Amino acid sequence: MKILVIGSKGQLGHELVNHCKNSGIKVSGFDLPEIDISSRDQVEKIISDTAPSLVINAAAYTLVDKAESDEITAYAVNKTGPGNIAESCRKTGIPLIHISTDFVFDGKKNNPYLESDKVSPLSVYGKSKAAGDDAVRDILNQHIIIRTSWLYGVYGNNFVKTMIRLGKERDELNVVADQYGCPTCAADLARAVLSTAAHIHDKKETIWGTYHYCGKGITSWHGFTEAILEYAGQHIPLKTKKVNAITTAEYPTPAKRPSYSALDCTRIQENFGISQESWKESLKKTIDKIISADKG
Numbered sequence: 001m002k003i004l005v006i007g008s009k010g011q012l013g014h015e016l017v018n019h020c021k022n023s024g025i026k027v028s029g030f031d032l033p034e035i036d037i038s039s040r041d042q043v044e045k046i047i048s049d050t051a052p053s054l055v056i057n058a059a060a061y062t063l064v065d066k067a068e069s070d071e072i073t074a075y076a077v078n079k080t081g082p083g084n085i086a087e088s089c090r091k092t093g094i095p096l097i098h099i100s101t102d103f104v105f106d107g108k109k110n111n112p113y114l115e116s117d118k119v120s121p122l123s124v125y126g127k128s129k130a131a132g133d134d135a136v137r138d139i140l141n142q143h144i145i146i147r148t149s150w151l152y153g154v155y156g157n158n159f160v161k162t163m164i165r166l167g168k169e170r171d172e173l174n175v176v177a178d179q180y181g182c183p184t185c186a187a188d189l190a191r192a193v194l195s196t197a198a199h200i201h202d203k204k205e206t207i208w209g210t211y212h213y214c215g216k217g218i219t220s221w222h223g224f225t226e227a228i229l230e231y232a233g234q235h236i237p238l239k240t241k242k243v244n245a246i247t248t249a250e251y252p253t254p255a256k257r258p259s260y261s262a263l264d265c266t267r268i269q270e271n272f273g274i275s276q277e278s279w280k281e282s283l284k285k286t287i288d289k290i291i292s293a294d295k296g
């Protein structure tokens with residue numbers, strides 16, 4: 001198996017490349033500025049030069065609030081980009097694993113979203129990602145789309161790192177308590193994606209299409225913050241004594257977010273044998289790594 005990871009400098013892309021290298025899987029990783037996925041020519045050239053047996057697209061425009069005022073770039077990266085990759089994969093007969101998001105849903109459900117549930121994104125980011133997923137489906141039969149949620153990890157900026165930083169600076173924090181979802185550790189997601197890749201490679205009968213993978217368990221941003229600070233506080237000095245629960249209305253943001261976006265992950269378990277990891281246990285392992293990386 002020879003994998004091409006696009007978006008290799010992102011939270012997930014970094015973990016994918018590391019995991020391949022540690023497992024002896026041949027991998028090449030590309031990101032901006034070596035590849036801009038909104039350019040058909042650049043995508044074709046990299047796929048032709050690297051000649052992979054499978055492509056994983058972890059590249060995306062992920063600045064959810066900024067996308068509201070930068071719709072053109074969000075669509076170029078999240079819709080045109082996956083379309084370009086799918087087109088090149090179709091021409092060369094290479095399967096594609098593409099990553100998508102819980103933000104394609106509007107959050108009106110009150111039990112975990114199934115892959116077959118209707119998408120109804122609330123934000124430019126969510127709409128552009130849903131459009132990218134449709135482009136992949138329309139162009140390439142041999143595709144797997146894996147939707148995930150609330151991604152955090154050791155690489156790049158994310159909610160966990162922000163809360164640890166604020167925990168060092170502030171006595172009290174105000175965090176939204178009426179949006180619920182499933183925190184997902186980027187290293188766990190990378191393992192799930194690569195297990196899916198192995199399944200495809202081993203030529204077991206692959207059921208192409210859309211899947212969900214996220215951490216096991218549901219919480220709010222407030223609950224997530226309390227867990228982050230409780231565990232980090234056992235290892236480093238923190239100032240925060242209190243995390244106040246606030247409402248979405250009290251914390252207005254440019255982009256609307258779903259109030260509930262837990263994902264049902266039964267399908268990936270049934271078709272590929274991939275199990276979810278407890279978000280709380282993975283959080284502890286990731287905080288250990290973040291703290292030791294900070295110590296240098």
Ligand SMILES: NC(=O)c1ccc[n+]([C@@H]2O[C@H](COP(=O)([O-])OP(=O)(O)OC[C@H]3O[C@@H](n4cnc5c(N)ncnc54)[C@H](OP(=O)(O)O)[C@@H]3O)[C@@H](O)[C@H]2O)c1
Pocket residue numbers: 006007008009010011012013031032035036037038057058059060061062077081099100101102103129147148149150151152156
């Ligand atoms: N982060 C989350 O909470 C979350 C939740 C659900 C789903 N997801 C999905 O999970 C996937 C991975 O997310 P992530 O958090 O790992 O994202 P990330 O850390 O933002 O990484 C995305 C990477 O794509 C690169 N990129 C942006 N525009 C590009 C372009 N035109 N051509 C090539 N590369 C480009 C980015 O480069 P720059 O940094 O230089 O822009 C970055 O290195 C994405 O599909 C995302 O939509 C993320």
